[in-house]
Amino acid sequence: MRSEDSEETGPGAIRYTAAEIRAALDGLSDDDHRRLTMVARHFAPRTNMSEDDLRQEAFLRVLSSRTCKVGIGIVEFLAGTIRSIASETPRSRKRARENAGLELVYVPEYGVGEVQEPEDQNTPSPEAQALARTMYTKEIERAGQLVSGDYELELLVEALADGQRGKELEDVLGTDTKGLAAARKRWIRKLQVSFPDGVPL
C-alpha cells in the first residue's frame, strides 16, 4: 500500500516502518498539532480545501502512501506533505489519492465506449502548465497582500522570494540578527492572527 512518493527519495535510504510512523503520529504533542495547524492554515487557500481537510489529507497520505526517511522529524514530514499536496494541481491531487488506494473505483476497459486511454502521467500537459503558472502568480500576489502596507515585511517577503538569507536579509532590512528574527516572527504572527482562515485572494 505504501509507495515511494516522498521527496526524500533514494534507493538506499532507510525509512520508517508503518508502525513507527503510527507511533510517531500518536506521540504528537499539543504544540506539534499547533504547528501543523499553522502550516495547514497557510497552505489551505492554495488547495481550495479547508484547513481541516488539508490536514486530514496529510495524515492520510502519511499513513498510507508516503514514506519517511529515518532522521526526518514527523512534524517536518507532515509539513512537507501538506506543502506537497498544496503544490499539486487538482488533477494530480486526485491521481495521488487514487494511487494511494484512497478511492476505490471501478474502471471499465480503456478504449471502450467513452473511457479514455490513461494519460502520460509524467509529462505535464499544456493545460497543467497553464494552471501551475496561474497558481504561482496568485501565490506571489497572496504573499504580497499579506504584508501590504507594512514596509519592513514587504521588504522581507520580497528578499526571501529572491533567495536572500541570513546576513543578506539583515542588510536589506537594515537590521541585525535579532531584528531579523523579530521581523520573521511578526510575519508569521500576521499570517496566523490577521488571517486565521487563510489569506484571501
Next chain:
Amino acid sequence: MAYRFEDTTMSEKERVDRLDEAIIEEILGLSDSEAAGLVGKEDVAASRKDLLRAKAMVGKLRLARAKTDVALHVASAATARSGMRADGQRVLSLRKSDPVLDKKMTLAARSGTANAEADAASLDQDLAELDAWEAEDRDQS
C-alpha cells in the same frame, strides 16, 4: 516564446518555493509558548480529531482491500482446488459477518477469475495488518 513562458513559470515557482520554505522553517522553529500563543486549544482538538479520522479511514480501506483479497483468493481456490488451507475460519467468519462480501465471493467463485498464487501472500499480510490495526484501536479506545 515558449522558452520565455517556461522561464517565467520557473522563476515564479522558485519564488513561491523559497517563501514556502521560509514559512515552514519559521513555524517549525517557534517555541512551544509562541505556538500556544498563536493557535488555541480548539484547533489542537480539531487536529487530533483529523488524525483519528484519517486512521479510521485507512483502517477501513485496509479492511476493504483485505475483503477484496479474500474474495479473489477464495474464488480462485474454489476453482483451482489447490493449496490454500490457512485462514479458512477467518474467511468463513468474514463471510458470515458480511452478506455483501459473501455474495461477492460466491459470484467470484462461480466466475473463477481470481489468481490464487498472487493473492495468497497478500491475503495473509492484509489480515495480519488488519489485526494489528484493530488491536491498536482497541488499545486506544
